[in-house]
Each structure stands twice: as structure tokens, then as C-alpha cells.
Amino acid sequence: MSERPNVYACVPLDRAAHRRKDADWLNEARRSATARVLPVWQSRNFVTGPADAPRAVLVPASLDLGQEPIFLGLLTEGEAAGAPVFAVDLPGAESPDTLPPLAGLGRFEDLRSVGPQMPPGEGAYCAYARGMAWWNARHRFCGVCGAPAAMAEGGHVRVCTDAACATHHFPRTxxxxxxxxxxxxxxxxxxxxxxxxxxxxxxxxxxxxxxxxxxxxxxxxxxxxxxxxxxxxxxxxxxxxxxxxxxxxxxxxxxxxxxxxxxxxxxxxxxxxxxxxxxxxxxxxxxxxxxxxxxxxxxxxxxxxxx
Structure with a gap:
């Protein structure tokens, strides 16, 4: 059974964990012409296409979505292999698919509704983006002392901003x-x-x-x-x-x-x-x-x- 991956498994990304601590590399990757972003809104993913054949929308990272991106990794498949991919959560937008950077490019859908119909790789990185956005949105404060927790290491760590505490928090599964x-x-x-x-x-x-x-x-x-x-x-x-x-x-x-x-x-x-x-x-x-x-x-x- 393990030889055939389950839905949402085997994300087609090199997670490139060794790059997460390299702030200069992350900034350069964000500015790359090939960099792409998976927008997330209220835990919904950005998709296009008909209901029976939805596709994930990866927008250019050059679009200003007004939020700090979360580094997901480097694409490992297709013509864009090697391109850095980020997730961006849009928690404050009332209807983000009408924002100028996203208008006309797609719509936000619950992954549980569209995931079974998506190509396996796209469903997998949408799930990854959704999970990371959810964790970051719910860990904005330190669970030890209550001080604000800042995003670090490309969104894979949140660090307490109180120097006396400085607790590092990691995504939970x-x-x-x-x-x-x-x-x-x-x-x-x-x-x-x-x-x-x-x-x-x-x-x-x-x-x-x-x-x-x-x-x-x-x-x-x-x-x-x-x-x-x-x-x-x-x-x-x-x-x-x-x-x-x-x-x-x-x-x-x-x-x-x-x-x-x-x-x-x-x-x-x-x-x-x-x-x-x-x-x-x-x-x-x-x-x-x-x-x-x-x-x-x-x-x-x-x-x-x-x-």
C-alpha cells in the first residue's frame, strides 16, 4: 500500500530546509522572476478551472499581496523546476479574489471540496500551504509568556520577541x-x-x-x-x-x-x-x-x- 502515495502526500517540492535560516537567500528568492506564490485566505486555496478539473494558481511573487510570505520550497517538476514557491495568507481581506493583484486569476475554495479533483502534486502543495498558513496565523503570540512571536526561518519557526523568553515555536502535527x-x-x-x-x-x-x-x-x-x-x-x-x-x-x-x-x-x-x-x-x-x-x-x- 505504501508504494502508492495518498492524496496530499508526496508534495513536488524540495523543501530546501537548509535555506530557511539564510535571510539573504530568501529575500533574493522572493525577488526572483521565477518565484511563485500560493495565496491562502481563511484556510482556502486559490484555484481556477471548472469544478470537476480545478487547478492550483501560482501567482508571480512580484505581485504585492501585503503579507509576509512563507517559504515552501523549490519546485521539482515541470518547466518551472527549481523555482522558489511561497505561501501568503490573506487574513484581513474581505474578498481577496477581487484584489487588484488577484482579480480575474481564480477563486478561493476549500481544499476538501476541490482537492480530490486536482492533479496530485498540486493538491499536495496546496495542502502544505494551507497547513503552514494555518499554523502561522494561530501562533502570533508566545505560548510561554504571551509576547508577540515573530516569523523566522521562512515561516517555519516563530520566535518570542521578549528577549527574556525568546522561546522558539515550531509547526505542530x-x-x-x-x-x-x-x-x-x-x-x-x-x-x-x-x-x-x-x-x-x-x-x-x-x-x-x-x-x-x-x-x-x-x-x-x-x-x-x-x-x-x-x-x-x-x-x-x-x-x-x-x-x-x-x-x-x-x-x-x-x-x-x-x-x-x-x-x-x-x-x-x-x-x-x-x-x-x-x-x-x-x-x-x-x-x-x-x-x-x-x-x-x-x-x-x-x-x-x-x-
Missing amino acids: DPAVIMLVHDGGDRMVLGRQSRFPPGVHSVLAGFVEPGESLEEAVAREVLEEVGLTVTDVRYCSSQPWPFPSSLMLGFTARATSFDISTDQDELESARWFDRAFLRDHTPSDDFRLARKDSIAHRLIRDWIDQG
Whole structure:
């Protein structure tokens, strides 16, 4: 499974981390004629094209968007390979797609709506831009002393401006396990939360707690959510999920108990589903699987195909 990247993974950029501390290089890169910017507004990405074939818009860095850019890296694919790419968050603009630098170039869309239809590389660097913009916007002040925190190292660090504190803050990623529980045969568990769109069912998931291994988190979350014990916890693949800041770690696990007891605080419902049903069903408002850009959908489809 790990040989095929998940949606939003494998961003086609050289992150060039060694350049982040070189302020002179960053300034020169911003002024480069090839430099491009991915605008972000209210956690939405700037895209163009029809709804069924959206494309990311990388605008010239020479456009004045009035905000400090975040260095993402150097393009590694296409004719523009080697070009520096930045993200710019536009938090104060009421309707930024009408600003003179952006007018007529595209529109801002929620990546969760357009990402599944985008070319994989473009979806990946849009996700990267979204995640970095979100983190910087929410860490403008030091979490230790409350003083303003200034952007540093191309937006990958924020430093407390109080010299007596000077704490360095780094982007956080919240690890979450997502697991397909099966019975060792042709049944697997799917559940739904009340906040899901009508009919949507998915595999189980939950955040890793401090002092807990990934395997322990899988077993604990399954027991808490559906009352099942599991063994044979196997890692499959991972997916960046910047909605807002998670890393989804995909697993399968074999149940050793089979009577489901649903935690109503976590799930609206959960039950066993047969492989044949999942293979042959027609998506409807009564039953459909998790969104296609999610690792949950990937886990389910791969399990179905193995039978």
C-alpha cells in the first residue's frame, strides 16, 4: 500500500530546509522572476478551472499581496523546476479574489471540496500551504509568556520577541491513527458520526495520546469506540491531513471479539459489513463510503480488492 502515495502526500517540492535560516537567500528568492506564490485566505486555496478539473494558481511573487510570505520550497517538476514557491495568507481581506493583484486569476475554495479533483502534486502543495498558513496565523503570540512571536526561518519557526523568553515555536502535527478493523475473513467494521454527511460511513479513527505508542492508540480507540479488542495491528501508509494539522497513520487490525457496543459520544452507529456488499453497493444518501481523497477510503478500497 505504501508504494502508492495518498492524496496530499508526496508534495513536488524540495523543501530546501537548509535555506530557511539564510535571510539573504530568501529575500533574493522572493525577488526572483521565477518565484511563485500560493495565496491562502481563511484556510482556502486559490484555484481556477471548472469544478470537476480545478487547478492550483501560482501567482508571480512580484505581485504585492501585503503579507509576509512563507517559504515552501523549490519546485521539482515541470518547466518551472527549481523555482522558489511561497505561501501568503490573506487574513484581513474581505474578498481577496477581487484584489487588484488577484482579480480575474481564480477563486478561493476549500481544499476538501476541490482537492480530490486536482492533479496530485498540486493538491499536495496546496495542502502544505494551507497547513503552514494555518499554523502561522494561530501562533502570533508566545505560548510561554504571551509576547508577540515573530516569523523566522521562512515561516517555519516563530520566535518570542521578549528577549527574556525568546522561546522558539515550531509547526505542530497531531498524529492520528485511522484503522480498518476486520474479522480475519470477509467482514469489516464501519461507523458514522452524526456530523458526517448523510449516509457516509468510515473506518474508526482517533488521536494518539501522550505516552502512547501507535499500536496502543489503535487498540484503545477501537475498544473505546466500538467495544472490540484487536490484535495483528499492521501499519499501511500515512497521509498529511491539514484540516487543520493532522497526520493520519493508517492501520489494519484483526478483531478478537465481535459484539459491537457503540460509544454514542463518539459514533452515531457502527456495525459489521460484508466485503461483497461493499464491493457491489451503489453509493446513495442511505449508504456511501468516506470521501475519495481520504486515507479511510483508501484503506476500505484496498481491503475490498484483497478479497
